[in-house]
Amino acid sequence: MPQCHDTDLKQVTLTAPFWRNYQALVREVVVPYQWDALNDRVADAEPSHAIANFRIAAGRADSQFHGMIFQDSDVAKWLEAVAYVLSLQRDPALEQAADAVIELIAAAQQPDGYLNTYFTLVAPAERWSNLAECHELYCAGHLFEAGVAYFQATGKRALLEVCCRFADHIDATFGAAPEKLHGYPGHPEVELALLRLHEATGNARYLALAGYFVAQRGAQPHWYDEEYEKRGRTAYWDDHGKGWMVHDKAYSQAHLPVCAQPHATGHAVRFVYLMTGVAHLARLQGDAELRQACLRLWDDMVQRQMYVTGGIGAQGWGESLTSAYDLPNDTAYAESCASIGLMMFAKRMLQMEGEARFADVMERALYNTVLAGMSLDGKAFFYVNPLETVPRAMAASHAHDHVKPVRQRWFGCACCPPNIARVLASLGRYLYTDREDALYVDLYAGGETAFERDGACFTLSQRTDYPWDGRVEIAIVADRPFTTTLALRLPDWCVGPTLSLDGAPLAFDARRGYAAVAREWQPGQRLVLELPMPVRRVSSHALLRQTAGKVAVQRGPLVYCVEQVDNGSELHHLALPRAAEFSLLPGEGVLAGMTLIEVDGQRRLGHADADTLYRYDAADPQWQPQRLRFVPYFAWSNRGEGEMRVWVDAL
């Protein structure tokens, strides 16, 4: 299997407005707001207590632990986001704040390397006694990701060293040896993080430990049962019944060994976090069986259980996947974090497989669900990303308790906002896959990225107005010629892409979804990829009943939706005639800079008599022509509360 190097995040600079604006929002709005939130300084939000917990654990304050059992991870995700922000642009004040947090974290670390404020403060005797439910390894993983990112961004080793001491402690605690614990995390994350720590430090024990956690998962007798009995059948969570998280092992993807799991199942975030680690491990260890599991579970996820917006997790119960071809639009969960995890999984599959289909899905998740997770002003977030909302019906329907019609500023379980921040700030990690067989361009985004081939440094300089326009210009910036295969992704939504080099058409092999060009490249050469971007109608598999007879609208990577503010209420009566021609128009106000879509559609006129819910033998329905306006799904709910719908009736 080809060897690949993680793209160095410091060498990616995004210059095109689309992503530059998002990254500026993260830097200027999201990270500062979250810093205030972590420090309990946001007046209209529940206090987070996350920094306070560390202060108490470090012996610098005298109070009690508050917050979720995984509250520490919010600090880690903030630090990781800060690392990416600093990698994009220096900011001494921010770096100073981060350094102070890191010093605080180090002070909270126990002499044996253990680090978790909940267990240190609340239940020191219960460390590692409830892996199924208690998120210790999950928090560890987020800390490791922060430590790696902060080291790569700043060169500072303090947090990395905290992480290594903690990882060494975990390594001394878990493993196959009889005296060690034979458990593994209820919420995967530490696996993918140990592999990043391994790559950053070169320490092979972290690779082995990740391998142990993956191999041990689902083994019999089951660890969750063993520790449950050992601690006297106590349970931490009881939302769905005492010990449900222990007993419903598929929720944690621990019902079977990973290689034996037939379907994508359980808590969606857990699933993709686990598989991100598994795919990374499969590549690093050249494990064919793990690779097959990755391919099988990926396919089950994207071919049976993924929303057209790249969301996964069809139900609020357990924030989890359901079954094949069951994707309700209005009660969807489609958690922002799950689509972020899906991007991470996709990235690891790209590194292993070099196939564009993984990038197609990564792009779908990024441009739709992940972006929809944050408001255009960076100040509010969706945890849940439905494909249909009817606010008037949501208040009284508890089936919609998890669905909000407008974004919220912060959450008691605040996983999504910092997760969105870190993925947007580190977007450069997702653009290219640098493999031995080729340098793959997976996503198109204006910016500069440096690479190395045979000792020669060169930069690919992308210029594009993507996702609004499909023209991508890639300039070769180098001191001297170099030879490599450049593989430019041909998106699945694109028909008839063309490539030219310095103005002359360039033939290419379409190879696993890429236009692959192998040649000696000259400094100053200019590749132009034209990706025609017509508006396309999307239809769904016959077994998917929730979208039967309906159509979604997509242009480039963007899925569109209709909103009440543009189209009136009762969006369920809008219909899109099959032959209607789309036209493009520029967005205005908060949608300025976006390309909107209009089309001559129809509105079904049903009866509206207040005293008759049902009518017999109604006349054929009357249709009224209506100009329909579609806006990018990621931009919905930025103009007040109202109905929204992705799938409209096809007429």
Place this chain on the structure above:
Amino acid sequence: MPQCHDTDLKQVTLTAPFWRNYQALVREVVVPYQWDALNDRVADAEPSHAIANFRIAAGRADSQFHGMIFQDSDVAKWLEAVAYVLSLQRDPALEQAADAVIELIAAAQQPDGYLNTYFTLVAPAERWSNLAECHELYCAGHLFEAGVAYFQATGKRALLEVCCRFADHIDATFGAAPEKLHGYPGHPEVELALLRLHEATGNARYLALAGYFVAQRGAQPHWYDEEYEKRGRTAYWDDHGKGWMVHDKAYSQAHLPVCAQPHATGHAVRFVYLMTGVAHLARLQGDAELRQACLRLWDDMVQRQMYVTGGIGAQGWGESLTSAYDLPNDTAYAESCASIGLMMFAKRMLQMEGEARFADVMERALYNTVLAGMSLDGKAFFYVNPLETVPRAMAASHAHDHVKPVRQRWFGCACCPPNIARVLASLGRYLYTDREDALYVDLYAGGETAFERDGACFTLSQRTDYPWDGRVEIAIVADRPFTTTLALRLPDWCVGPTLSLDGAPLAFDARRGYAAVAREWQPGQRLVLELPMPVRRVSSHALLRQTAGKVAVQRGPLVYCVEQVDNGSELHHLALPRAAEFSLLPGEGVLAGMTLIEVDGQRRLGHADADTLYRYDAADPQWQPQRLRFVPYFAWSNRGEGEMRVWVDAL
């Protein structure tokens, strides 16, 4: 307001096969099975413990209380059903069993009249301390209904006397006097039962007590809060959070005084049980304000929140109503008991108003949801009555946890089976409304019913094959002529009804939905009402998004559905062309005797590639002609597990 007498259940004898068969099932299958269940003699069901609890409370067994806090009510509902069965046909063995149960109940009654096995055995000090949650008055109400019915059926007073002692105890405990408790039931039922007890005994205190409970409901300071504080904030139920039933007062329709409630809301069964009592009270007391509340809340229920099957309660959470125009088909609750309660509410509205629209809804609930609640062999029951099921999707989707694709034999919370038994056995109570202004025929069913006018006894003898045929023959059986207005209901689904008397067309006034004929009737006269019964397409209000563009099929009072066994799977692709002609055919096998419907429809052919969930710019959908078969909704799921759907796409 006109005064009305409750129809004496003993004088109604149903002879036509449709109802006779159902009543035979209740007598021969349901009541014996439930007797075994109550006595824990059903091998494959959880023990009920209901009779055992009474034995322990009576000091005849030494064990512990088991079951729901309202387990006693299962015994009461069984006794009430037995009473109706005995009123239809003598059965000494059954009567002996019932007498023994009544003797046992009497033995369990406390010296002060109190009667409830849970509190007597588990928490004797906590009587009446948690009305919001603990169902003591609910159980009392069911006992009163049983006592009244058993007295009316058999003339035996033992249970009625137990009830009166208990009612007197309640009357001594609750009321406006400062030393009394100012509470009222969390689950309404005792109000409607006290009014039946009042009518059976003539005791005005029971009327006054029902009036107190209704008037006190929702008063401030709120009783639920007062008792909650008094008992130290303990809660009995915690499914949705500690004390949720105390705090979510709309769940129990206790958020506001009844007269101030704007919408039908909360637990659906509670709502209709409450309103049954309120409508009865409004009539008996001539209370204009209560009557307006009944009319308003009735309209909100049937014009905004009722399924086409007569089901109410759109969500599993709290088995409750949601909001206007929100009726999901696949996650519907539409509890069998709620539609039974809706029939009870409708009956009281008929007595008060004499308007056919209440009977239209009563009939809709009876012939669709209530009948669907029981299998054709009387051996299994639906608690929840969805309008769409896809079994393959239900196992993994917790939004469908409450929905079963096939009927169950018994339930831990076994309210529905005995409720269905008692309503079917007492169906005669719902056929006629005998008011001073007219004798109203509300439902058509072959049978004999005796009435009295000016001292003259006469019998109306209905002959009809309803609901399969709309011809209804009513013979006047009397010794001598009598004068009255006969008001024959003109169902809302019927266009062009005609009436004849002894073969000659008879003119009639259509008055509030009835064909009213005022005359002197001669013995032997024969009225024939012809209700044309074409198959009708039903469409829904424009605001009801879940049925937009869809159509349901109804013939007479019966709503039909498509099932997988007749039409193949993926019912979401079936479409009914607007002009297609329906044809009728006889059912076979378990559907023998039923009228089925066929029509030339279409099936949408979507793509079915396993590796593609979404497709771009798919060709116009192909349609394949398919003969569609519709079966009565009440008969669904009697031929194995499969998809079912009431609303199909209109083409």
